[in-house]
Amino acid sequence: MAASFHAFVLAGTGSGCGKTTVTLGLLSLMKKRGLRVQPCKVGPDYLDTGWHTAVCGTASRNLDSFMLPTSTLNALFCEQMQHADIAVIEGVMGLYDGYGTDPDYCSTAAMAKQLGCPVILLVDGKAVSTSIAATVMGFQHFDPSLNIAGVIVNRVNSETHYQLLKVAIERYCSVPVLGYVPRMEGVALPERHLGLVTARESVINQQPWQDFAATLEQTLDIDALLALSASDNLPVGEWPALPAADAGAGLTLAIADDEAFNFYYPDNITLLARTGLNIVRFSPLHDTCLPDCQMIWLGGGYPELHAAALARNVTMLEQLRAAHQRGVAIYAECGGLMYLGSSLEDSNGDRWLMADIIPGHSKMGKRLTRFGYCEAQATQQTLLATTGEVLRGHEFHYSDFTPETPAVMSCRKVRDGKTLQAWSGGWQVGNTFASYLHVHFAQRPEMLNHWLAAARNAL
Template identity: 35%
Template sequence: MTPRSCPALFLTAPASHQGKTTVTAALARHHRNQGRKVRVFKTGPDFLDPYILERASGHTVYGLDLWMNGEDDCRARLHQAAADADLILVEGSMGLLDGTPSSADLAALLGIPLAAVIDAAGMAQTFAAVAHGLASFRPGLSFHGFIANHVASERHADMLAEQLPSHLPLLAALRRDEAVRLPERHLGLVQAQEIADLDARLDRAAAQIAATALAELPPAVAFPAVPQADVPKRLAGQRIAIARDAAFAFVYPANLELLAQLGAELAFFSPLADAALPDCDSVYLPGGYPELHLETLSANTALKADLHGHIQAGKPLYAECGGMLYLLDRLTNRQGDSAAMLALLPGEAVLQNRLCGLGLQEMAFPAGSLRGHTFHYTRLETSLSPTTHARKASGAGLGEALYRHKGMLASYFHAYFPSNPLATASLFLP
């Protein structure tokens, strides 16, 4: 297998909340509007930004993380995308050098040139100092240029650019515009399907790209091939019912694809709208926002009866984070509103004002370990004793608890299934 070349750009920033996702989405939508096929990737564990980027580009967005995915998985996904893409974009996470591994680690390994988004509000000549620091702090990184975000005027743009050296060009000065801002809530951006005017926002943001250097394709990057092992059909003949709606949307596309590669048939259902569970051998309850839909979930007693019947029949159920909260006796939101949930897993959870769990972790299941992450604002109280705890990637302290109860496996831990296909298959078998 030979390397494949494709124009590529890695969008980064000095910190979170600089506007990386909005700029990446605007860039993807602009080039898509020009008739180009754009493939976008998101670094690190993330469920919300990828759905925005998917709407912008028109293609599924996969995550890239050197620890969670592994280098081979990252390389294989980029090599596959380069087969027919006209442009590959990678959106970084947090700041360029933040985290282990960082966006800088990934960009350096892949050889993708960087474009840093800097929020220029309240900044003038200092912009050049920040840009110089990003470009020079770690040798070996290739910088394509810089993007000034939230610029107030043409004069402001000139002040930002005037002290930048020629080898660190200002690729774009994007004006402050409330009409392109993406709304947020406690776990990050509001889900794409909940933003009624998302396409209008994306097209308006894309219009700002047209008159800038970002309208031109970046340099081509060679993406080498990586041999991939065959996935055994351990789930052949198995039908997995997967919750999917506004309350349960936190699932990696790569997870669903791996289940299909393992031979499973996937059937989707909505705990918000469906009165019956699809005919199935096992159930997957991914994470999401059950705390935003307390009354609707609580009122769906017909589906509750079906899920109780599923467990009474001895069939497997695997739940992650929000899916686990749905299994509990009770769930309470930040305003103090509380509602009964499925009462399949003893305990209750309350949404907190502060983050309760964050970071990359590895969970040991009976058939092997899976890598993934945790990110939640709820505190769980349960009489159950954990079967085990995840190991934090940092090595400091215990990770999330794993609970086993009446054929159910539940945890705050979000697994990345391709990190261990055999362990994944075991989650959905008796």
């Protein structure tokens, strides 16, 4: 039977081994071949997916097994593959790194097995020869049930060096080496405190990536990669109960979307659109007029880098306060929380007045305040959850928020069965809810029913 699609996971031996750069090159290459490419990222990362989307023109999807039940995640993946010829899935951290020490919990390896996709292992070829086979063999033997179907060697100095590495790996590991990635100028991605600079902030020059793809066409066996990734078996999945198709009819949602606020899961926006909502976008940085709306979403991003401009846009701040006062249902995540607070102190120590909807003050620090997966249980009725409901999400921020109103969520980080941290977070003021937590709506679609109901009740 002919394969109906292709899919593979590009995994690494650890963070910083070049997964994102090589993924972007492969996305550009596959697009150049005329394939309909669906980029994906294992885990909650917004930055890598933004670069995926910018380079190949198709919205990258997050595959997050902490936030999403297996059946739901599989259903999302299958839906995307209805419109794609190939899925290029970038792993997270090292192949077996997950949440805690269980390699089958929230790891790249676990995701590959869940979706039934082969793994292409990216290994570092710098300053090594035969020893590279020991690295590959260790990854093979750690979980013999995992299909490591091929190897790509990164940072190779010459064809001679590559041949030495290839012979060693194939001789001792019996796995095909699909080629190598040479060092190239112009394809490194810019970084800052949260990781990569967002693709939204950079003018994407496609030429270096097209040149990189042309190089990979010469140094990788793409036909072999496509043969190894051919499949006609999608994973079994089922959608949870979703809001009615007309649940949002007659309502307008305004989404903040500019250089300061742009961290959104495309799946979340798709789920909202399925309710019949009218979705419009606006810029807290550049617009002086808030769209006529009954709902507002302020996502994550880098408001601290644009604090002066946000503070100067007094008209927008006034319109947001007026919307809050008339009961518009406002939801804010992370950067959105900082914007809705009373003030924001940036990394230079300058303090800027913000919307003052959630009384409290944000201050940037020099190290991560909190990061990683966590659970949040509502201790009272909120915009997204009723009392007792638990949301799963992740936090990743250098800022700290000092509130002047009681928190409405009880949060905790549990790893390997032990509670590592417990804290309070999330603030509900009127019809506005804001927290540091980033969530995927598909984990509990009832969240959308709560939000829509809050919007309608305020009419």
